[in-house]
Amino acid sequence: MKNSEFDMSEKVALVTGASSGLGAHFARELAIRGAKVVVTARRTEKLENVAREILSLGGEVVSIPIDVTERKSIKNCFDEVEKRYGVVNLVCNNAGVAKPEKAVDVDEASWDKILDTNLKGVWMVAKEAAKRMISEEVSGSIVNTASIMGLRVALNRASYAASKAAVIQLTKALALEWSEYNIRVNALCPGFFVTEMTEHYFLQPSFAKYMKTIVPKRAGDMDEITAPFLLLASDAGSYLNGICIPVDGGHSLGKI
Numbered sequence: 001m002k003n004s005e006f007d008m009s010e011k012v013a014l015v016t017g018a019s020s021g022l023g024a025h026f027a028r029e030l031a032i033r034g035a036k037v038v039v040t041a042r043r044t045e046k047l048e049n050v051a052r053e054i055l056s057l058g059g060e061v062v063s064i065p066i067d068v069t070e071r072k073s074i075k076n077c078f079d080e081v082e083k084r085y086g087v088v089n090l091v092c093n094n095a096g097v098a099k100p101e102k103a104v105d106v107d108e109a110s111w112d113k114i115l116d117t118n119l120k121g122v123w124m125v126a127k128e129a130a131k132r133m134i135s136e137e138v139s140g141s142i143v144n145t146a147s148i149m150g151l152r153v154a155l156n157r158a159s160y161a162a163s164k165a166a167v168i169q170l171t172k173a174l175a176l177e178w179s180e181y182n183i184r185v186n187a188l189c190p191g192f193f194v195t196e197m198t199e200h201y202f203l204q205p206s207f208a209k210y211m212k213t214i215v216p217k218r219a220g221d222m223d224e225i226t227a228p229f230l231l232l233a234s235d236a237g238s239y240l241n242g243i244c245i246p247v248d249g250g251h252s253l254g255k256i
């Protein structure tokens with residue numbers, strides 16, 4: 001029975017970067033609304049913790065370790081999910097890495113790691129999912145986690161900002177190509193959320209002062225990204241395609 005406009009009971013949802021932070025949050029929110037959820041990332045122990053928590057909430061979940069920079073691990077994961085749940089019809093393409101560095105100090109290895117994870121990984125996961133949905137004539141939704149760094153720039157974020165801007169363009173390009181198969185592709189552009197990626201900033205004495213200078217004057221609460229995510233992911237957003245929603249309390253309007 002559909003219990004809300006964000007009902008997920010007919011979704012087989014694969015979440016990348018689900019071992020912590022936003023991905024773990026998205027996975028929980030999908031599961032409590034009835035989706036069959038596949039949590040993926042590299043750290044198996046953390047993934048299993050997330051899966052256990054979802055099970056304790058009464059959700060249906062399987063954890064499958066993948067590295068989004070490795071095509072074979074992505075393919076194997078989709079094969080395994082298909083045997084268990086059928087075709088994945090909802091992808092939360094969320095895995096990402098960041099390394100603040102001055103542009104002149106970014107070496108090739110660092111550049112490749114950021115771009116391979118944040119951009120190539122998103123492309124490879126989306127492509128694998130779409131190929132299968134298209135061949136089985138299954139409609140679906142793909143939600144990419146971009147960033148306000150894809151819309152604006154800040155110091156020491158050249159590779160990260162480039163990767164996220166590219167994710168926004170990729171989102172639109174894929175939405176354009178796959179709309180004929182009823183596969184919607186959209187993106188979230190989060191501002192500041194406290195996760196493993198960002199928590200170290202809060203240990204810096206100057207950081208509280210900096211936070212007072214940004215438009216929202218605070219980080220977002222996890223609950224504040226739930227509805228934007230569910231809108232793009234669920235059938236409630238059935239006429240949303242190729243869009244990128246900033247979820248940043250207005251951060252991107254002002255000083256970054």
Ligand SMILES: NC(=O)c1ccc[n+]([C@@H]2O[C@H](COP(=O)([O-])OP(=O)(O)OC[C@H]3O[C@@H](n4cnc5c(N)ncnc54)[C@H](OP(=O)(O)O)[C@@H]3O)[C@@H](O)[C@H]2O)c1
Pocket residue numbers: 016017018019020021022023040041042043044046066067068069094095096097098117145146147148189190191192193194195196197198
């Ligand atoms: N927090 C923010 O303020 C903020 C703002 C804008 C955008 N974002 C974006 O939000 C997304 C989630 O980040 P987060 O803030 O939740 O940080 P996080 O807690 O560090 O989560 C990052 C996730 O990505 C996974 N990951 C990294 N490299 C991977 C790889 N090669 N293969 C598979 N999984 C990989 C990590 O898992 P493993 O290490 O276990 O693989 C982890 O689950 C990222 O795309 C990030 O750029 C975050």
